[in-house]
Amino acid sequence: MFDRLSDKLAEVFKKLKGHGKLSEAQVEAALREVRLALLEADVHYKVTKTFIEGIKVRAVGEEVMRSLTPAQQVIKIVHEELTGLLGGESPRLDLSGKPPVALMLVGLQGSGKTTTAGKLARRLKSQGRQPYLVPADVQRPAAIEQLKRLGADIGVEVYPSQTDQNPVAIADAAMEAAYTAGHDIVILDTAGRLHIDAPLMDELKAIRAKVEPKEILLVADAMTGQDAVQVAQKFHDLLRLTGVILTKMEGDARGGAALSMRAVIGQPIKFLGVGEKLDALEAFHPDRLSSRILGMGDVLTLIEKAQETFDADQAQALEKKLRKEGFTLEDFRDQLRQIKKMGTMEQLLGMIPGLGRNKALKDLKPDDRELKRVEAIINSMTPRERADHLIINGSRRRRIAMGSGTTVQDVNRLLKNFATTQKMIKQMTQGGKKGKRPFFPGKFF
């Protein structure tokens, strides 16, 4: 399996020493690895080929910036080009026009249309709109029921479609109903269908002609393989898509299909589905996706998550306290809790470039129960013990172990680790910039 692009490129360049401009040999060797990375990420073969050829033209002869190694320079170029190809930053939905404005979701079976409809409705409602959910999927058993439940969960009205109704008639009647009830946006959830199923594709065309949706969004699974090109092309040819929503992005799929689809239809990716809950809809950031496609981790998301979780005031207060009183077990516990708020350790580590696919780390299997155990141990201490861990003697250790359901060895290990961390923090807060930074998210140490 593909490991890590930057490592591989570094290796390539070790063999191909040279300074100044990137030579053709260097670029070709590097692009071989890039090509592999793209194909492993499910970018379509032809799209990959065209892309690589474009990069070659641009990269050969380019001056290597003084601050970068040749490998980094190539990655930089590839990343820039990829980001450019993926399109602009979080394009908005175009819902202008005389209300009710229709938005239509289309796609293959199982791509997540119904869930996405719920998510969009929730998002629009929170922006002060009055969305109306319309289930036009009369194919899949209980699909209408599913959307009704989702609507009830988020407090959005759902058109009472019947399975014996024609989807075109449903769409038509729903627009009428939306107008009467004063809804400004109608979200049409259509049945999943194969792009080569002519009768069903015609049905979509008929709905489109009837309600003239402002937005026709293709809902596509991030795990889609090479077929993404065919699917997107067909849907676009018949319906003139206005964008794509990429779902199931919370998994470990690299999402290369996004690049394929973007290359084929030329329409932007508008949102990413990142979970089964209805708030799990994110804006699209091309730079992050290109890092992910290249297998470079997702530092930006990590940083953003850290920023969301650690507020600046809190951080400053802590810093002040650290300078005055030093780092105690109590602070340690607070840190743990905040890290936990950001997600599971596995998720967090996956976002760090290079670690995501690191084999050693895969064996390590970061265990969230470990965090829980550490927290339990600290919880079992008295406030005095937390303030000064040096008073924790053998008998106290036994008590803490019993109280937290762990062993004395666990307690010992924690105290030892804590002592090391404390020492490092002391060096940093008092001795200036000496010593290495321990890994703590947020930049307040």
Next chain:
Amino acid sequence: MRRWFRRRKEEEPQPEPATPPPDAAAAGAEMEPQAAAPEEVPPTEVADAASESGVEAPDTASPAEEEPRKGLFRRFRERLSRSREALAGGLDRVFLGRREVDAEALEDLEEILITADLGMDTTLHLVHALEERLKRRELADVERLKAALGEEMLNLLQGPPPLKRTARPWVVLLVGVNGVGKTTTIAKLAHLERLQGRVPLLIAGDTFRAAAVEQLEIWGERVGAPVIKQKTGADPAAVVFDGLAAAQARGVDTVFIDTAGRLHTKVNLMEELKKIFRTAAKKLPGAPHEVLLVLDATTGQNALSQARIFHEAVGLSGIVLTKMDGTAKGGVALAVAHETGLPLRYMGLGEGLEDLRPFDAHAFVAAILGGDEVG
């Protein structure tokens, strides 16, 4: 591999540019011998095929039953062949007008395999195997190359034969990521059971997704199979426990457990799945007897990750490849078989109840190679 900046195929001199019909006919003739020669098929494959047809129609198959079966097969073929027509590639186009097999031809092969989602590792594995044969001068012409490639692929698909049913009720657990078609597959499997005169029972273990229980219930009604369920939000392990108790009480033959779609990367959901597994084993020692991973044929390389992690969690016994009626070739299933050794058990070819059949390695390989039907 070594040279991807090669000239475009369009620039190649092609003796007969736009004559698809004869070409397609020739392709049919070309694929025929390979497929019509079961002697060449490895022994396990034969056993597989034999038991497959056993599943398709009971031993007492009368001529009257033979008829609809043929119609059914034809329909499957038609659907599988869609992928062939839709894709511009295909072996025959690449090799059109080429007599000799050289390194360059192998490079073109690589493209076909990758666009069918076989992934880099499996593609290279196949290409290397062919290179070896080429060195030994076994691949004199394009015909031999195609036959050899088909053989190599069938080799990869040689999993263990289907399990012998040793228990009653026979419990089958279906797992997979979201939206691959688990619930629909269960309905189709139950339908197959009914056709063979067995009594199935369905357990609605997807208590998470809105209306998933209702979806299974509707299918249950259509198939004529009872559905054991609880409310949405209930503990799936508890539903499974109750379901197995009901299955024992009613003396059914087969139990299918539906589970909520879950991404394999979600640790807590995978733990929940393990709990379902343990609960089943506790209630009924030996259960679940089969654990099938449902894979969407449109999925790319991520399927490898899915198979690996689900296998680690609950020990898979086979794979169901769904949505084979589109243009996706499901080539990643070959990669999964290559990497995990797991057998492909069934393939889904549409939304109808009859649209599931035991996995047909020959038809599958033919679809990937873009060749014509397998006879």
